[in-house]
Amino acid sequence: MKNDIEAARELVRKARRILVFTGAGISTGSGIPDYRGPGGVWLKREPVLYDEFISSTKSKVDYWRYKAETFPAFAAAAPNAAHKAVAALEASGRLLAVVTQNIDSLHRAAGTHTDKLVELHGSGLYAECLDCHAWVSMAEALEKFKARGAPPECECGGWLKPAVVMFGESLDGGNLLKAFAAARDCDLAISVGSTLSVEPAASVPLAAKAAGKPYIIVNMGPTAQDGAADIRLEGDACELLPAILVTSDTRP
Numbered sequence: 154m155k156n157d158i159e160a161a162r163e164l165v166r167k168a169r170r171i172l173v174f175t176g177a178g179i180s181t182g183s184g185i186p187d188y189r190g191p192g193g194v195w196l197k198r199e200p201v202l203y204d205e206f207i208s209s210t211k212s213k214v215d216y217w218r219y220k221a222e223t224f225p226a227f228a229a230a231a232p233n234a235a236h237k238a239v240a241a242l243e244a245s246g247r248l249l250a251v252v253t254q255n256i257d258s259l260h261r262a263a264g265t266h267t268d269k270l271v272e273l274h275g276s277g278l279y280a281e282c283l284d285c286h287a288w289v290s291m292a293e294a295l296e297k298f299k300a301r302g303a304p305p306e307c308e309c310g311g312w313l314k315p316a317v318v319m320f321g322e323s324l325d326g327g328n329l330l331k332a333f334a335a336a337r338d339c340d341l342a343i344s345v346g347s348t349l350s351v352e353p354a355a356s357v358p359l360a361a362k363a364a365g366k367p368y369i370i371v372n373m374g375p376t377a378q379d380g381a382a383d384i385r386l387e388g389d390a391c392e393l394l395p396a397i398l399v400t401s402d403t404r405p
Contacts, residue, residue: 154386161384161397164367168341170249173239174358177255178346178373182233182391184226185257203322206314207283213304213312220277220315221295227277228292232263235345235394240264245400250335254347254354256317271332273324273354275317284311291315329353336360343369343397346390349376369397 165171177185201219205212232240240263242248251260251270256277260270280294281287287307294313297305305313318324335357336342342361349355349370355377362368362381370382371393379385386393 154388157384157386158393158396161369161386162399164341164369164384165343165397165399168339168367169247170338170340171242171247172249172335172339172342172358172361173242173251174342174344174347175239175251175253175255175260176345176347176349179235179253179390179394180230180233180255180257180259180346182235182389183230183257183259185230185255185259186223186226200320203319206319210304214302216315216319217295217298217304220291221298224277224291224295227257230257230259232259233391235390236260236263236265238395238398241400242398243269247400249339250331252332252335252354252357254351271328271335273318273328273332275315277315277317279316280305280313281316282307282309282311283314285309288316289313324353332357333360336366337364339366341367341369343371344376344378344382345371345394347372347376348374349378371397 201212201216206216236259239248239251239260243265248269251265253260253272254274256274258276258278261267278291279288280291285307294305307313339361342358344358347355358368359378359381367383368381369384369386370376370379371386371390373387373389
């Protein structure tokens with residue numbers, strides 16, 4: 154492992170346009186639950202599909218009840234050492250983009266600039282009106298839900314939906330274009346805390362590898378792309394990412 158960490162550090166030292174792709178494993182150290190890893194949320198409960206949410210009041214209630222149960226962990230979460238290491242990399246001038254599957258907005262909280270950030274699956278801190286597309290805070294939407302015990306509505310009368318990409322819902326095309334443009338333009342791709350099994354998001358770092366860019370995977374447990382990685386680091390992102398994301402050319 155020590156030699157692999159040094160090899161990863163060397164790739165980072167040489168790079169000038171680094172793409173960081175992140176999944177749930179980067180945020181578990183902040184108290185955010187994992188979803189697809191061992192013991193993940195989606196192994197314990199069935200997700201509500203987008204079409205069901207749109208067509209069924211019961212499904213809306215089920216989904217909002219789930220959000221009410223899980224939101225306190227999101228609201229209390231703070232960026233951890235891995236998020237801060239990515240922000241420090243940006244401050245060094247060598248971060249091209251952060252493409253994240255996460256909805257916790259902890260990269261923003263750590264200081265990653267929105268111009269560098271692509272949140273493929275949206276933000277769990279907000280809700281969006283299905284009619285007028287206005288955004289309100291998740292806290293406000295949940296207050297409405299708890300007060301009525303019914304799906305919350307926008308001021309315009311439309312249904313509110315958490316501003317996240319649900320199962321069965323298409324990703325925003327503009328965000329995908331930005332993500333794949335970063336894969337094309339980077340000179341190093343690093344995937345952190347993702348099983349790399351959810352498409353089309355998982356194809357982003359793989360596109361960088363296919364274009365001949367070095368590829369590092371950092372994860373606790375196996376991923377669907379381990380065979381494609383130039384360097385594969387097994388372990389906690391909070392420990393490994395600060396260890397490899399050197400922010401200057403100074404050698405130890």
